[in-house]
Amino acid sequence: MKQGRIVWNGGIHHVRPGPDGTVVLADGRQLSEQDVQWLPPVEPRTVFALGLNYADHARELDFTPPSEPVAFIKPAGTVIGHRTITRRPADVTFMHYECELAVVIGKTAYRVSKADALDYVAGYTVANDYAIRDYLENYYRPNLRVKGRDNCTPMGPWLVSRDAIRDPGNLRLQTRVNGVVTQEGTTADLIFDVPTLIEWLSSFMTLSPGDVILTGTPKGSVDVKAGDVVETEVEGLGILVNTIVSDEQYFASKQ
Incomplete structure (x- = not known):
């Protein structure tokens, strides 16, 4: 559904x-x-994001793939819906998309085992977690300016029920910029798969209904400019469309 x-x-x-x-x-x-x-297909309670969760993307950023999950929490104001706009600040030199499988928690989870982890999932959606490489500082990335900006994480268009996705660990991902394919990958290459992430997070904190886990992105991130239309697609979940705008366009839309 x-x-x-x-x-x-x-x-x-x-x-x-x-x-x-x-x-x-x-x-x-x-x-x-x-x-x-x-709007986003769910109103997120807490958004957990995974950094460097594909080995090829870690190497693309000149990082060593991690031995345990690198997770951080995103502010609520980052999340927006399908067919919305995202600002590229005028002073940056490299801003890139990140096509990601997003996991929506459906019931309270604490100290959940990998074997039972998917029972706690309500469904899945597509996320595009934009990043600005100019602002990367160290291994403990991303800092607030990289991933905490307003409107930097489109999500949607659909929440697809857990039962409709047979295996979240075997889904194709693709990004297109102005209709040209720029990124391709598969969730089969996740370093830490969905059950592992739920087990790990719930081992030290309680996950609640409405929490969202962004599972990371494969290699293939390219610079995007104002005017670019970015389509991020995850197999079986739909196509999420977002448009990059300049500072002037973005702030004019807020008036």
Whole structure:
């Protein structure tokens, strides 16, 4: 099952995919997906992000692949929905996307074993966790300016139920910039897979319904500029679309 959230006609609605680029409201009405304002498919409680969770991406950044998960927490204001905009600051030299499988926790998890970990998952979605390499400082990355900026993590468009994804450890990922494929990978190459991450996180803290785990990105990150349209896709979950804008465009949209 796929479910999304939109703002339309002054209210928040849960929708499902319809034919030919439409979304279907609970009462059966169909709307064009381009004529609505998209929200993240879930309202995240806490967002956990994994750094360097693909060996090829770690080497791409000149880091040694980690021997245990490198995790950090992202502010709520980073997360935005499908078909939204993300700012590229004027003074940066390298800003890149990160196509990621996002795991949504469905029930309280504490000291969960790998064998039982997927039972605590509500579903999965697509995330694009933008980073600015200019701001990287050390192994304990990313600092707040790299990953804590407003609107830097589009998520969606759909929450896909756990039962609809047979194996989260065998999904293809792809990123396209202005229609050109720039990144390809598979979750089979995760250093720490989904059950391992849930076991590890829940070994020292409680995971709650609505928590989201961003599992990392493979190699293939390229610089994106204002005006670029970035599509991140995870097999079976859908295509997440986001547009990069300049400072002027971004701040004008806030007025």
